[in-house]
Amino acid sequence: MVSKENHEKTAGIYVHIPFCLRKCPYCDFYSITDISLEQLFFDSVYREIVMRSNTSFLFDTIYIGGGTPSVVAPENIGRLIEKLHHYYKISPEAQITIEVNPGLVDFKLLSKYLSYGINRLSIGIQSFGDENLTFLGRIHSASEGIKSITDAKEAGFNNISLDLIYGIPGQTMEDWLLDLSQAVAFKPEHISCYMLTYEKDTPMEKRMREGEFQPLPEELAGNYFSAANDFLNSNGYSQYEISNFARTGSDDLRSLKSRHNFKYWSFSPYIGFGPSAHSFSGDERSWNHGNVLKYAEDIKSDILPVADTEVLNREQKILEAVYLGLRKTEGIDLKEFKNKFGVSFREMFINILPELIENKHLEVSKNRCALTSKGMLFHDSIVSMLVDEDI
DSSP states (O other): OOOGGGTTSEEEEEEEEOBOSSOOTTOOSOOBOOGGGHHHHHHHHHHHHHHTOOOOOEEEEEEEEESOGGGSOHHHHHHHHHHHHHHSEEEEEEEEEEEEOTTSOOHHHHHHHHHTTOOEEEEEEEOSOHHHHHHHTOSSOHHHHHHHHHHHHHHTOOOEEEEEEEOOTTOOHHHHHHHHHHHHHTOOSEEEEEEOOOOTTSHHHHHHHTTSSOOOOHHHHHHHHHHHHHHHHHTTEEEEETTEEEEOSSSOHHHHSOHHHHHHHTTOOEEEESTTOEEEOSSEEEEEOSOHHHHHHHHHTTOOOEEEEEEOOHHHHHHHHHHHHTTBTTOEEHHHHHHHHSSOHHHHTTTTHHHHHHTTSEEEOSSEEEEOHHHHTTHHHHHHHHHTSOO
């Protein structure tokens, strides 16, 4: 359902490709290694695209994630994009991203992606150190990671994002700064830095519980976060969200951001295709079955493969506006907040704001409220303090 509130907004499209050659032990996203189901999946997702096409949104982002999209036949990716253009109104300026894994892409494959209209790559480098990659269970080597970047540039991609992970047990600050400096040396348009987390019931979380290794202390992980912020800012990258940095300079900063992910942080509408994919209308969130066979079974029966839906009430919307808004360096637009919820942000949180401002965790101006660099280290706890107020 399209909400009136979001009718005029541009929307995003996400497609979840659930296949991996091997599942990373720290990942809790839905994925499978049975590639024999590839054609069943694509036949189903093509049908889902048709089933959901009764929408008036203009879409200016397409994000193909997973899983590992680069493990499937490129022709299926090309046909997927054709289907989206046929059934949806896609902006000619759309940012179209695909996630790729080093070791599974080469110049020829990346050239095909470019010919399909994909204009942005997100490369899962994670580390330039083989020891770190082994610990993370990645299928690629450091040299393959480097080759994926050079192949992408030679193929003609001029909007490349590199993912890096910090907080890996045994990783020193010197190791982390070396990863950052190697990433910057390639002059990618975008860099994402994620702290290693131990999601419940993942193989890595189980190994940690069984004492196979000790996680990096929280204080040290905070130091790594600060080091990344300082290093990247001093090397021409502007932080626009807790984990994300876009290259500054002559290019339009907006075009180098992950425009699709920015929609998630800005309450913009999006449609998700594929098993476990989420959709959001502005008022209602829904998510598909996290199982390829159940997903395909519903599609075959001409039933949307929705596992559940949630209509957000006012309190939930405020919670998400605070949680997501404070992830962005630009923070929360106070005028927009008042227009949306009918109450002043300052008045709503009058009991806690002075303490957060005094501790230099939060900055509040006439128009905006944003976390400081120090405050970003404590994002989750600060949000908890705010939403514990009576909203």
